[in-house]
Amino acid sequence: MRTEIAQRPPDTEVAEPTSSLPTLVLDALEMGALALDRERRVVLANRHIEDLLGVETGALLGLPGNRVFPGADARWLKGASRESRDFRIETGDRDLTLRAESMPMRDDAGEVTGSVIVAEAISETEDGEFQKKIDRLVSLGELSAYVAHEIRNPLTGIRTTVQFVASKFKPRDPRREDLDDVIQELDRIEQIITGLLMFARPPQARSQPCDVHNVLERTLDLLDIQLRDSKVAVSRELGEDLPLVIADPDLLQQVLLNLCLNAIQAMPEGGELNITTGVRRYRTRRSLVDVSIADTGVGIPKELMEKIFDPFFTTRSMGTGLGLPISVQIVRDAGGVITAKNNPGGGATLRVSLPVPAEPPGRPEE
Numbered sequence: 557m558r559t560e561i562a563q564r565p566p567d568t569e570v571a572e573p574t575s576s577l578p579t580l581v582l583d584a585l586e587m588g589a590l591a592l593d594r595e596r597r598v599v600l601a602n603r604h605i606e607d608l609l610g611v612e613t614g615a616l617l618g619l620p621g622n623r624v625f626p627g628a629d630a631r632w633l634k635g636a637s638r639e640s641r642d643f644r645i646e647t648g649d650r651d652l653t654l655r656a657e658s659m660p661m662r663d664d665a666g667e668v669t670g671s672v673i674v675a676e677a678i679s680e681t682e683d684g685e686f687q688k689k690i691d692r693l694v695s696l697g698e699l700s701a702y703v704a705h706e707i708r709n710p711l712t713g714i715r716t717t718v719q720f721v722a723s724k725f726k727p728r729d730p731r732r733e734d735l736d737d738v739i740q741e742l743d744r745i746e747q748i749i750t751g752l753l754m755f756a757r758p759p760q761a762r763s764q765p766c767d768v769h770n771v772l773e774r775t776l777d778l779l780d781i782q783l784r785d786s787k788v789a790v791s792r793e794l795g796e797d798l799p800l801v802i803a804d805p806d807l808l809q810q811v812l813l814n815l816c817l818n819a820i821q822a823m824p825e826g827g828e829l830n831i832t833t834g835v836r837r838y839r840t841r842r843s844l845v846d847v848s849i850a851d852t853g854v855g856i857p858k859e860l861m862e863k864i865f866d867p868f869f870t871t872r873s874m875g876t877g878l879g880l881p882i883s884v885q886i887v888r889d890a891g892g893v894i895t896a897k898n899n900p901g902g903g904a905t906l907r908v909s910l911p912v913p914a915e916p917p918g919r920p921e922e
């Protein structure tokens with residue numbers, strides 16, 4: 557849907573774009589994106605999918621999903637099967653294959669309100685344009701940098717102004733409470749942008765010999781208030797003489813923070829957070845330092861075990877679904893892995909394993 561936010565009066569020159577920001581963002585994507593409502597009719601389509609299909613702006617709106625993706629069944633259109641499918645499309649003089657994936661779209665309460673379909677051309681007879689996955693990732697990085705730059709600055713301005721106006725009202729004034737809600741929403745946008753940027757353009761790791769126990773204690777210090785508020789008790793079983801690992805301590809702290817936050821959020825009624833560290837020594841390959849974070853929370857449904865590491869997968873209404881993918885990326889860069897399992901007695905355990913360097917490094921300089 558192309559939402560016009562500014563009507564241009566006749567004979568006026570306007571430099572600003574006339575489309576809404578979400579539309580601009582969608583249109584900047586170098587892949588087709590469209591959204592279907594509950595009745596599986598198109599409610600939003602970006603420019604790329606219109607170009608791919610060779611249709612006019614807005615021509616897809618209101619069409620049944622299976623007219624756009626011939627032969628697609630209701631289950632796939634609703635995003636229930638979560639698998640990518642290829643569709644042969646003949647549009648006048650062109651003949652192309654679209655590879656498309658459909659996923660459910662949910663509102664804040666977690667109710668499915670429709671689906672989002674992303675599509676890219678995998679072959680095209682006309683000019684052989686080939687959209688490679690790597691291009692998509694590069695453009696995601698560029699897009700995020702653009703979004704961060706374009707949104708962050710005005711956002712800060714808006715926040716400052718709203719805060720200033722709010723300060724004019726008495727603390728219990730409902731108008732002030734409304735403005736406080738606005739500030740909270742602005743903070744959430746900021747948090748999403750930060751996550752997106754971290755995922756798309758992770759900071760360069762400043763790897764160094766790193767004491768996992770130090771990082772762990774720093775992380776738990778940061779979480780002190782949250783742990784108390786959520787009635788979560790921490791216990792530790794720390795391995796002795798844990799070897800140093802080569803990692804960026806700040807990024808490793810980010811990983812442990814993400815995992816502990818997930819664990820806390822999985823225990824809305826409170827519970828126990830048990831942190832275990834140890835080393836697994838092998839004769840034929842590198843030893844591993846393990847940090848296991850176990851909770852007594854809701855656990856991870858079996859069918860979601862694979863999905864939790866996917867970017868943007870979340871079961872929390874306030875989640876962005878980037879905590880785990882960012883953590884996996886950081887740990888993978890340090891040569892390690894993150895694994896997840898459910899505990900026999902309930903709750904889940906997420907384990908970070910990092911390789912111990914062949915030559916024991918010196919102690920970190922502190």
Ligand SMILES: Nc1ncnc2c1ncn2[C@@H]1O[C@H](COP(=O)(O)OP(=O)(O)OP(=O)(O)O)[C@@H](O)[C@H]1O
Nearest residue numbers: 818819822855864870871872875876877878879880
């Ligand atoms: N310890 C856990 N227990 C139960 N479910 C978990 C646990 N850790 C992760 N999950 C599941 O994995 C999903 C993805 O986690 P991830 O950290 O990537 O995103 P999020 O926590 O939902 O949002 P964000 O971290 O971006 O705020 C969560 O929404 C939750 O369903």
Ligand SMILES: [Mg+2]
Nearest residue numbers: 814818879880
């Ligand atoms: Mg998380």
